[in-house]
Amino acid sequence: MRVSQALCHPPFPGEQLVVTTLVRNGFLQLGLRAALSTAPLVRDVRHCGDWGEVEETLRNNQVDVLFLHEKDYSPDRGVLVDARRHRPKILLLLTTTEVPEEILAGPSVPDGFLVENELTATAVEDALQGIVAGEVPMPTSVTRALLRRVREPEQQRRRRVGNLTGRENEVLPLLAEGLSNKQIARRLGISSHGVKRIVASLLLKLGAPNRTAAVVTAIQNGLIT
Incomplete structure (x- = not known):
């Protein structure tokens, strides 16, 4: 999906988030499902199996936060927007603590990061709280890599x-x-x-x-x- 102009995201109403995910690795997907199911900030979650499902979800639904795995993230896709024509916040799940160069060089840098081997309920909740606060969530390990x-x-x-x-x-x-x-x-x-x-x-x-x-x-x- 390509959109020529980035759209600003309004404040999160009541800090209750609608989340969509695209994480194909079965083990990581289970961990993310479990973490999101207990997150107080999350109102609704939809887990997608491919980009087609992601784009369909965005066309037809409100999406506040989009969890993507590094292997499924393509910076040249352009700006993703949901049914309200708002851009969801993108939380990227990294394979390692290093942010790949192609992601940094792309037209749209994600709004926050998590790391595979640090994917816990606490890490997910902290990242969501950071997103709501307007911050760029980033694990300490990624900061050290920077x-x-x-x-x-x-x-x-x-x-x-x-x-x-x-x-x-x-x-x-x-x-x-x-x-x-x-x-x-x-x-x-x-x-x-x-x-x-x-x-x-x-x-x-x-x-x-x-x-x-x-x-x-x-x-x-x-x-x-």
Whole structure:
């Protein structure tokens, strides 16, 4: 499914979420089913077997959060929207703590991450709470992997961060000025939600655990002066 324009997601009403999943691995699917069945934030869940079912579900239903496995996620699919023409939040289940380069280089970076061998009811609940709070949920192990990227040799870091989008290149110097997401949104004439997604994408591409580290890495790589 392709949509040319990303649509902002409104606040979650009552923090009760409608969730759809696409996780084909039987063992992981069982674990995710069990975790979601006990999550207080979840009102309804639909488990899909393939992308056709996902797209049909989105066409006909409200979907607040979409759980996808890394192997089933394709960044070039464009922006997925549900029956309300709203974009669901995407939580990506990673095989390892490393976020694949093709995901970072794609047009749409997921809204949060989980790791296969850390898939517990607590981890799922924490990720959902982070999504509701407007954060980018990320396990500590993934954060550590990003920190390792910061320590990579300069030439290797340059290869990783060279593929920034035009909008990311606009946001990066504003981060260096210390502007908040709301200030950046006003400066560029876009939504705060849009800025939040761009900043999350920058943190991942730069291998930075926070905004300050992102700016330092960008300066080290000559992306800003």
